[in-house]
Amino acid sequence: MTPSAIVEFGIKKNGLTIEMGDKGRIYLAFVDCPQNGNHWLGRLQVAHINVHGIRRSPHSGRPRRSRTSHDQAPFAFELKSVPQYLIIGYILLASRRAVNPLAIDPKARAETTGAALRVRRVQAADIPQVIALDTRVTKLAKPEYWNDVYRRYGKRRLHERFFLIAQNRLDRTDSRVLGFIIGEIRAWEFGSTPCGWVFALSVEPDMRLHGIGKALLETISGEFRKAGVNKMRTMVERGAQLPLLFFRSEGLMAGPYIQLEKDLD
Amino acid sequence: MRLQISTRLAIFATLELTARENHQLSVADIGEKYGVSSHHLAKVMHIMGRAGLVRAVRGAGGGYRFAGNPRRTTLLDVVQLFEEVSSVEKDTEVADATPEGQALQAILNEIDTIARATLGSITIATMHKLLNGRGAGRWRSKPASARGRSVRRA
Numbered sequence: 344m345t346p347s348a349i350v351e352f353g354i355k356k357n358g359l360t361i362e363m364g365d366k367g368r369i370y371l372a373f374v375d376c377p378q379n380g381n382h383w384l385g386r387l388q389v390a391h392i393n394v395h396g397i398r399r400s401p402h403s404g405r406p407r408r409s410r411t412s413h414d415q416a417p418f419a420f421e422l423k424s425v426p427q428y429l430i431i432g433y434i435l436l437a438s439r440r441a442v443n444p445l446a447i448d449p450k451a452r453a454e455t456t457g458a459a460l461r462v463r464r465v466q467a468a469d470i471p472q473v474i475a476l477d478t479r480v481t482k483l484a485k486p487e488y489w490n491d492v493y494r495r496y497g498k499r500r501l502h503e504r505f506f507l508i509a510q511n512r513l514d515r516t517d518s519r520v521l522g523f524i525i526g527e528i529r530a531w532e533f534g535s536t537p538c539g540w541v542f543a544l545s546v547e548p549d550m551r552l553h554g555i556g557k558a559l560l561e562t563i564s565g566e567f568r569k570a571g572v573n574k575m576r577t578m579v580e581r582g583a584q585l586p587l588l589f590f591r592s593e594g595l596m597a598g599p600y601i602q603l604e605k606d607l608d
Numbered sequence: 609m610r611l612q613i614s615t616r617l618a619i620f621a622t623l624e625l626t627a628r629e630n631h632q633l634s635v636a637d638i639g640e641k642y643g644v645s646s647h648h649l650a651k652v653m654h655i656m657g658r659a660g661l662v663r664a665v666r667g668a669g670g671g672y673r674f675a676g677n678p679r680r681t682t683l684l685d686v687v688q689l690f691e692e693v694s695s696v697e698k699d700t701e702v703a704d705a706t707p708e709g710q711a712l713q714a715i716l717n718e719i720d721t722i723a724r725a726t727l728g729s730i731t732i733a734t735m736h737k738l739l740n741g742r743g744a745g746r747w748r749s750k751p752a753s754a755r756g757r758s759v760r761r762a
Contacts, residue, residue, distance in 0.1 A: 399617060468654070581722070582725070583726040584728060584729065585730070587725065587729035588682075588729055588731060588734075589728045590729075591730055591734050592679075592731065592733065592734045592737065594737065594738075594741060597726065
């Protein structure tokens with residue numbers, strides 16, 4: 344059966360929280376759930392969910408809201424202190440080993456997978472992965488450049504400089520860098536009022552079209568906005584159709600500047 | 609840059625057909641909105657059909673459906689079916705061989721390159737985002753008197 348919704352969830356030692364935003368049915372069942380230490384993080388792919396009957400469970404928690412099978416509104420419920428977890432018929436319970444290595448369903452819509460990502464500031468330990476990702480994408484290793492970029496954009500003037508990376512939020516032991524974005528707020532260059540410049544964006548080639556670039560761009564846009572600017576700019580090579588298509592699809596239009604250059608003989 | 613009437617109609621028809629998934633429209637439906645004859649629009653749709661961008665649906669209530677992928681089809685894909693985005697003259701004149709002619713052509717080539725990059729970077733899906741997204745209010749219909757003759761051809 345084809346899952347109709349993808350539900351991210353995390354089971355902590357003392358409870359289970361499921362949140363979803365799709366209609367469906369929940370069929371109640373007891374399922375042994377593997378548990379690793381204090382946390383078990385994974386993803387449920389839910390075919391049909393119906394919240395009817397939650398209260399029948401001897402381990403039932405307190406549903407915050409109970410909905411009918413035809414209700415399309417998002418809902419959530421919690422279970423407290425359950426040694427075995429109440430879960431659901433017609434689900435594929437995906438463990439870390441069972442799902443694809445990055446725990447992001449390639450069939451999932453880009454709009455939904457953005458929620459499976461964690462975007463945070465870069466740390467020194469991430470830089471080797473940033474270098475490796477950039478090398479895979481550009482076929483040119485530039486370790487000195489990236490270390491310098493980290494020193495300038497990952498450690499200084501953080502109120503106006505943003506070096507962000509995206510990681511898999513569903514598995515906190517997965518420390519892989521799936522993509523990164525770098526930008527800063529610049530003012531009065533070329534006569535421009537303060538605006539946010541994005542000068543680097545890269546996404547793991549195998550993970551493109553999963554909403555990673557979109558999540559990174561939206562996050563840095565939010566940071567720019569919080570810092571008080573309302574304009575974002577970037578520059579893309581004319582022939583680089585993939586990034587051009589991406590930025591265009593995110594609403595960026597041609598700006599008021601024309602880039603000029605000349606060969607220096 | 610000004611697009612030919614057929615090119616503009618092709619883009620408009622594509623936008624209409626992709627406004628909803630599996631949307632099916634007749635040339636009369638589209639023609640009515642843009643004030644163009646069904647005959648002219650049928651020619652445009654025929655060219656798009658040959659290119660595989662639209663598919664004719666026969667029978668009562670028939671019409672056309674978009675057969676491409678709106679997230680992959682760019683404005684350049686549509687434009688190139690009807691006109692060349694290039695200022696290079698096929699019949700070169702004597703003047704083109706002069707330094708002045710070559711310098712002028714270099715500038716025109718620059719404009720062409722920018723035009724191609726722009727048209728090639730906008731997908732049909734992105735056009736719908738522009739139409740429906742934030743700031744969509746700026747694309748309000750003008751009164752018929754202000755539209756002029758840009759598309760009308762009956």
